[in-house]
Structure formats: C-alpha cells, structure tokens
Amino acid sequence: MRLPRFLGMLLAVLMTALLAAPAALAEPPMRLNTYVTDSAGVLSGSQRSEVGDAVDTLFDKTGIKLWVVYVEDFDGMGWMSWAQQTEKLSDFGNDDALLAIATGERSFAFVVDPSMTGGSSTLTDNVRRSRVEPALRKDDWAGAAIGAAEGLAQGKGSGSSSGSGGSAASMWPVLVVLALAGLALWGWLRIRGRKRRRDEIAAAKRVDPTDPAQLAPLSLDALDALARDIVVDVDNAVRTSEHELELAVGEFGPERTAPFRAAVENARSALSQAFTVRQTLDDSIPETPLQRREMLTRVITSAGRADRELETQTAAFEELRNLLINAPDRLDALTRELVALTARVEPAKAVLQGLHEQFSDTALASVTGNIGEARDRLTFADASITRGRELLARPAGDQSELIDAIHSAEGALGQADTLLDAVDSAASDIKRATAALPEALADIQRGIDAAGTLLTSADAPSAAELRAARDAAVAAVQVAQRAGESDPLGAFGRVTAADADLDRVLAVVDAARQEAEKQARMLDQALFTAESRVKAVSDFIDTRRGSIGPEARTRLAEAVRQLEAARAKRATNPAEAIAHANGASTLAAQAQTLANDDVRASQRQMYGGPGGFSGRGTGGGSDIGSVLGGIIIGSMMGGGRGRGYGGSWGGGSWGGGRSAGRPSSYGGASRSSGRNYSGGRF
Structure with missing residues (x-):
C-alpha cells in the first residue's frame, strides 16, 4: 500500500510544482561564445562595454579568462549544477573562470580554478565576499562582474610578485642568454622557413597545373605563389597569341585559324575569371583556409588548361608554317611517292588475278576492287600535286590553299598504298585465317x-x-x-x-x-561491428541508467536508426547499407564515450566532497551501484526514508533532487573536479 500512496504524493508534488512554475522562460546550461552574455537583458550598452573592458584587462594582466553570463534563473538546477554543465558545454580549461548571475531568482555562481590563485581558495572567497556579493545585493549587475575581474587581477598580481625581488638580479644573466639563444633560434628558423618555402614553390611549378589531385598536397603558400605566377604567364601568352592570331588570319585565312581564335577566346575568358577570384582573395574580407584552397585551385586549373590549349594551337600553326616553308621539297617527295605507287599497280593486278584462281570471289570480296580504287587515288594525288605547284608560284599571302593541296595529296597516296598492300598480303592473310579459324571457334x-x-x-x-x-x-x-x-x-x-x-x-x-x-563481406563486417557496439552501449546504459544523461541516449537512438537503415538496404543498395552501418558504429562509440563521462561524473559527486557517500548508514557501495543503475528511485527523488544522501552539496541539499539544488546560505563554497565553486543566494 505504500507504493500507491507514494506515487500519489509524488504526482501531487509534481502538479503543484508545474502550476507554481514562473512564467519566465528558463535558461538551461549553455555554451558561452562571448565573454559577456546578457540573456537577462540587465546591462545597458555602456555597462556591457565596461564589463568587457574589465574582462580584457584581467586577461592582459594575468591570463585569466573570465566569462560573465546573466540569466533569469538557473533552470531549477541550482547554481552549482548549472555552472558545471555550462563549463562542460563551453570546454573550459584551467585558465577559465565563470561568473554566472541569475537575476530573477537572485542566485549566482563564481568558479575559479585553484591554479589561478596559487592553489588556495582564499582569494576566490575574498573576491566573492568583498566585491561580488555586495554589488549583487544592490542589483549592481555590471559592478559585480567588474569587481570580480578587478579583484582577481589585484590578487593575482600581488601573489605573483611576492618573493621575487631577491632573485631578480641573479636571473638577469640567464634571461640575457635565453634571449640571445631565442633570437638566434628565431633567425635560423626564419632562414630555414624561407628556404623551405622556395623549395616548395619550385616543386609546385613542376606539377601538372590542370590536375587538382596533384595540387591537393601543396600548402596554401605554395598554391598562392603558383596562382600568381600562372596568371601572369597566361596573361602574357594571351597577349602574344592575340598578335599571332592577326598574322595567322592573314596567312592562312579565317577558316583555318578558327581553332586558334577559339583557344584565344577561351584563354581570355579563363583569365578574366582568374583575375576575379584573385581580387576576391586579395580583398579585406578573409576566407577560411578551405575556401582559399578551393579558390586558388580553381584559378590554377582554369589558367593551366587555357595555357595548354594555347600551346597546342601554337604548335599546330608552327607546323603549318614549316609546311609552307618546306612546300617545294614536300611536293617533290610526293611526286616521287606517286611514281613509285603507280609502278606497283600492274604487278598488284596480276597478283589479284592469281588469287581468284586459288580462292572464291567471296573470299576475295574485300580486295577485289582495290586496283581500281588505287588508280583513282593516284589520279587525285597527281591533280593535288599539280595544284600545289601552281599555288607555290603565287605570292606568299595567296598560298593558304597550298596546305590543303599538300594534305590532300598525302591522304590520297596513303590510301593507294594501303589498297595495294592489301592485295599483296591477301594470300598470306587468307591462309593464316584458314589455319587459325578452328582455334578461334573453340x-x-x-x-x-x-x-x-x-x-x-x-x-x-x-x-x-x-x-x-x-x-x-x-x-x-x-x-x-x-x-x-x-x-x-x-x-x-x-x-x-x-x-x-x-x-x-x-x-x-x-x-x-x-x-x-x-x-557483401564488407557489409557483413560493418553490420557485425555496428550490432556489437550498439548492443554493448545499450547494455551499458541499461545497467547504469540512473547516471546516464540525454546526450548518450540520443546518440544511441540515432545509432539504432542507422543500423535499421543498414539492414533495410542490405539487399537493394549494399554501398549505402555499409555507410549506414559505419555511421551506426561511430554514433555508438560516441554514445559510449558520453555514457562513460556521465558515470564518472556521478561517481565523483557521490564519493567526493561534502554530501558524498560515506558508506555508513546507507548500505555502502551496493546502494551506490543501485542508484547508478537506476534501481533506487525514491532516494533520488527525495521521497525515501532512511536513505537520504544528506549534507549540502554546492550550497544546497543534494538529497532533495535537482529541484532542491539551491543553496540554503548566502554564499557557500565547494569543490568539484579540483575547481573552486562558490556562490549562493544574494
């Protein structure tokens, strides 16, 4: 009968708490992104500047980073729990301090690492009592933060100067030697860095600028230097090519120079884009390293492709010019080749007649007409050579058709040679095919x-x-x-x-x-790994659910979803299934890490500091394991008898649960994870 009665009382308490909750929006722990966060809106513009100046001055003098945050309330967690969660979310280190002020519920937290104050909490307590709390009681929100910053700065400065006067004189020679050594090292590193940069830039110029894969390993400095050089080189090449294009049009005509004109236009367009990107890189708006790398790579590859196209077209026109210059010799050589091929026609005709006596017309179908085709090609070649000699006699500006005549003669003679060769080799080809056909069929x-x-x-x-x-x-x-x-x-x-x-x-x-x-093998392995990890972390959370927070559970839930997706796509899309399974493994590993952190944090809270388990009168370690495992529910909710954890923790009654986490005094201090936690009501 006790359990229903207890549940009824618990429901009544929860309903009362919900009805009595304030209308203001709660402020959960947060990740602090600026040194002064005014979520409560209690600072004016000038006050915010004054607090910021005090925080900056503290850092300049001592290296302490003081984070100040104003909220309406601590989300019902109590000042210490709220401060701890905010520190965790904000990745605080040993040189970070926190002043959190809940203006609505008139509660605050002041957290300073002992290493900042010489290992003692005295300075923190003095600053809290003499500077922070008096200002808070007067609702001087800015004054509390400024007082905290100034108090830490004065205490740190006085502490660090004590006992140093006697040894200062003896340290001067050492300091001078260290300064000289540091200067020498700096100079050597600077020279070495310059040499390394020169070598890296030289190596960068040897890679293929059109291949992004070869550019990927280069540093940003090397990419920047390469981009500057290649833009200049391509700009010079475009200017030179534009002049060459004018000469080529007059020499070869607009039709033959069309590819060269297109290459110049493409290079000019790529160069314009490169200059635009270069201007973006050089303006006052900074880019991330990744954005800068992508933009520099785009400049280099586009300019490199344009430069390569210009080089190809330039080489083609150089060949044309050489052909014009050597045209008389080339026409003489073509004439000699024409005579030699003409002499082969009659012997090839006799060979073909002999083949018809050995093989069927079907077997010789591929070469039967070769003699007539060869004569036609030779006639066309003779006409092209004659036309070439006529054009050769014209002035240099009227010889653009000479190239076509030479190319036509070359093509016709090449085809005639192929036709006659086919007749000469037909007999051996047929015999070889006859012998190889059975093996080819097998x-x-x-x-x-x-x-x-x-x-x-x-x-x-x-x-x-x-x-x-x-x-x-x-x-x-x-x-x-x-x-x-x-x-x-x-x-x-x-x-x-x-x-x-x-x-x-x-x-x-x-x-x-x-x-x-x-x-399939990879998918089986990925599924096995994912299933094992998900099961392991699920069992871990299930057996320690009393101490595991929502982050680990959320990662686990997403891991389960990814695992189900992998199973669903196993047959239809193995690649996606593998990706889902690997994602499930990663999420499960993250959930395990978060769960481990939660358990360690709970164990520290239970075993260490005021209010921790002493092992007397509570059942000892077995009860602690039961609490972590979520078995003992009443004690965690403050409803059990004879098993309350007792004592104050962070200025409040820990045994009363999170809703009772507020301190009962005007300012207490506690320790957790080696940091000085002080705060309370004001």
Missing part, C-alpha cells in the same frame, strides 16, 4: 558457354549486355561454320571481333561479381 565457344552459365543466375550483373554479346557470338559462329571455306578471312574477322566483345563483357561481369562479393 575459344569463342568457351566464352559462349561461360556466358550461358552466368545468365542462368537471376542476379547476374549486366545481364542484358551479356546476353546481347553472347547472341552476337553465336551468330558469328554460325556464319563461320557456313562460309568458313569460301570466305575464311571474313569468317575469322567476324569471329575474332565477336569473341573480343564477349570477352570484354565477361570481364566486366566478373569484376562486378567480385566487387559484389567484396561489398
């Missing part, structure tokens, strides 16, 4: 069988492409079996082409299958 059949085996699987990768390649190979085999004797060369060509395509698809399928197997 090889393609092995590929067809392998493809058929893979296609029986429902989840075969690239099944449509594989089926098409398999069917094409089967068709090539059927054609070769029908026409292998009459056209062995054609049959061999079709079989080898189909076999090569089938082998390519089989290689792709095999690589995909191996990748799928690898992903």
Whole structure:
C-alpha cells in the first residue's frame, strides 16, 4: 500500500510544482561564445562595454579568462549544477573562470580554478565576499562582474610578485642568454622557413597545373605563389597569341585559324575569371583556409588548361608554317611517292588475278576492287600535286590553299598504298585465317558457354549486355561454320571481333561479381561491428541508467536508426547499407564515450566532497551501484526514508533532487573536479 500512496504524493508534488512554475522562460546550461552574455537583458550598452573592458584587462594582466553570463534563473538546477554543465558545454580549461548571475531568482555562481590563485581558495572567497556579493545585493549587475575581474587581477598580481625581488638580479644573466639563444633560434628558423618555402614553390611549378589531385598536397603558400605566377604567364601568352592570331588570319585565312581564335577566346575568358577570384582573395574580407584552397585551385586549373590549349594551337600553326616553308621539297617527295605507287599497280593486278584462281570471289570480296580504287587515288594525288605547284608560284599571302593541296595529296597516296598492300598480303592473310579459324571457334565457344552459365543466375550483373554479346557470338559462329571455306578471312574477322566483345563483357561481369562479393563481406563486417557496439552501449546504459544523461541516449537512438537503415538496404543498395552501418558504429562509440563521462561524473559527486557517500548508514557501495543503475528511485527523488544522501552539496541539499539544488546560505563554497565553486543566494 505504500507504493500507491507514494506515487500519489509524488504526482501531487509534481502538479503543484508545474502550476507554481514562473512564467519566465528558463535558461538551461549553455555554451558561452562571448565573454559577456546578457540573456537577462540587465546591462545597458555602456555597462556591457565596461564589463568587457574589465574582462580584457584581467586577461592582459594575468591570463585569466573570465566569462560573465546573466540569466533569469538557473533552470531549477541550482547554481552549482548549472555552472558545471555550462563549463562542460563551453570546454573550459584551467585558465577559465565563470561568473554566472541569475537575476530573477537572485542566485549566482563564481568558479575559479585553484591554479589561478596559487592553489588556495582564499582569494576566490575574498573576491566573492568583498566585491561580488555586495554589488549583487544592490542589483549592481555590471559592478559585480567588474569587481570580480578587478579583484582577481589585484590578487593575482600581488601573489605573483611576492618573493621575487631577491632573485631578480641573479636571473638577469640567464634571461640575457635565453634571449640571445631565442633570437638566434628565431633567425635560423626564419632562414630555414624561407628556404623551405622556395623549395616548395619550385616543386609546385613542376606539377601538372590542370590536375587538382596533384595540387591537393601543396600548402596554401605554395598554391598562392603558383596562382600568381600562372596568371601572369597566361596573361602574357594571351597577349602574344592575340598578335599571332592577326598574322595567322592573314596567312592562312579565317577558316583555318578558327581553332586558334577559339583557344584565344577561351584563354581570355579563363583569365578574366582568374583575375576575379584573385581580387576576391586579395580583398579585406578573409576566407577560411578551405575556401582559399578551393579558390586558388580553381584559378590554377582554369589558367593551366587555357595555357595548354594555347600551346597546342601554337604548335599546330608552327607546323603549318614549316609546311609552307618546306612546300617545294614536300611536293617533290610526293611526286616521287606517286611514281613509285603507280609502278606497283600492274604487278598488284596480276597478283589479284592469281588469287581468284586459288580462292572464291567471296573470299576475295574485300580486295577485289582495290586496283581500281588505287588508280583513282593516284589520279587525285597527281591533280593535288599539280595544284600545289601552281599555288607555290603565287605570292606568299595567296598560298593558304597550298596546305590543303599538300594534305590532300598525302591522304590520297596513303590510301593507294594501303589498297595495294592489301592485295599483296591477301594470300598470306587468307591462309593464316584458314589455319587459325578452328582455334578461334573453340575459344569463342568457351566464352559462349561461360556466358550461358552466368545468365542462368537471376542476379547476374549486366545481364542484358551479356546476353546481347553472347547472341552476337553465336551468330558469328554460325556464319563461320557456313562460309568458313569460301570466305575464311571474313569468317575469322567476324569471329575474332565477336569473341573480343564477349570477352570484354565477361570481364566486366566478373569484376562486378567480385566487387559484389567484396561489398557483401564488407557489409557483413560493418553490420557485425555496428550490432556489437550498439548492443554493448545499450547494455551499458541499461545497467547504469540512473547516471546516464540525454546526450548518450540520443546518440544511441540515432545509432539504432542507422543500423535499421543498414539492414533495410542490405539487399537493394549494399554501398549505402555499409555507410549506414559505419555511421551506426561511430554514433555508438560516441554514445559510449558520453555514457562513460556521465558515470564518472556521478561517481565523483557521490564519493567526493561534502554530501558524498560515506558508506555508513546507507548500505555502502551496493546502494551506490543501485542508484547508478537506476534501481533506487525514491532516494533520488527525495521521497525515501532512511536513505537520504544528506549534507549540502554546492550550497544546497543534494538529497532533495535537482529541484532542491539551491543553496540554503548566502554564499557557500565547494569543490568539484579540483575547481573552486562558490556562490549562493544574494
């Protein structure tokens, strides 16, 4: 009967507390981002400046960073708990001090690390009693913060100066030697740094400026120097190319110079963008290192590509100029080549007639018309050479068509040579194809069988492409079996082409299958790791739930969600499933770390300092474990009898729960984690 009665009383207390809660918005612990935070709005503009000046002066004199925060209330936590949570959220160190003032509930916290005051709490207590509390009782909110800053500055200064006069004279020689050594070291490091920077910039100029991957390892200084140099180089190249373009248009005409004009325009556009980015980098608005790296890389790569395109087009025009200069010699060489190929026509015709006596017309279909085609190419080449000699006699400005004539003659002679070579090699090619065809058929059949085996699987990768390649190979085999004797060369060509395509698809399928197997192994391992970590941290929190806060539980809940997503996508998208599983592992590890911190903090609060467990009259360590594990609920809520933790903790009754965490005196002091905590009501 006691439990229902207790629950009823508890419900009544909670309802009363909710109804009596103030209308003002509570101020939970926060991460402080500025040294003066006025959430309560009690400071005027000038007062805020005065407090800021006092905080800055304290830091300049002593190195102590005093953080001042004004709130309406401490969210029902009590001054000490609120201060501890705010310190944790703000990543405070040994040189950080906190003055938190709840103006509405008239409570404050003053936290100073003992290392700031020579290991003693006397200075902190004196500043609190003589400067902070008197000002707070008069509602002098700015005066309390200024008094705290000035008191810490005076106490720190006087403490550090004591006992130093007698040894100051003896320290001068040492200080001079140290100063000289430091100066020498500074000079050496400066010289070494300059040399290292020169070497790094020299190395940066040897990388490919168009490849972002090669630019990634470079430092920001090297990237900046490279960007400056390449912009200047490309600007000079554009200016030179514009002049060269004018000459090239007059020399070769607008049509032939169109690629060069496009390259110049692209380079000019890339250069304009580079100058815009350079101006952004050089203005008064700073960029983050990542933004600066991205912008410098963009400048270098765009300018590098433009410069490379200009170089390519410049080389092409140099070749054209050389061709014009050497045109007489080139036309003579083409004439000699024309005569030699013309002499090969009749012998090639005789060879072709002999082939028709050995092989069928179908087998020789690919070379039957070669003699006539070769004669046509030679006639066209002769006309182009003649036209070239006519253009060569014209003035230099009227010779732009000469390049086309030379290129046309070169192309025609090259094709005639290929046609005649095909006739000369036809006999040996046919015999070789006839001998190699059986092995080619056997090889393609092995590929067809392998493809058929893979296609029986429902989840075969690239099944449509594989089926098409398999069917094409089967068709090539059927054609070769029908026409292998009459056209062995054609049959061999079709079989080898189909076999090569089938082998390519089989290689792709095999690589995909191996990748799928690898992903499956990785996914199994990722899921196993995630499940193990999630279960471990879940068990940890479950058995210590009395001391675990919301942060660890939130990370665990998100880890569980990621794990469920990984399981859901296991069959449809293994890559995403792996990402979800790895995310679950990371979140579980974070939850474990946060849970460990919460348990250690609870153990310190229970074992150490006033109000901690003494092990007498409370059941000893077993009761502590029960509390941490969340088993003993009544004691934590202040409703149990004979198991209250008793004593004051941070100026208030810890046994009354968080809602009873306010101190009962006008100012007490306590210690937690080695820091001096003082505060209370005012």
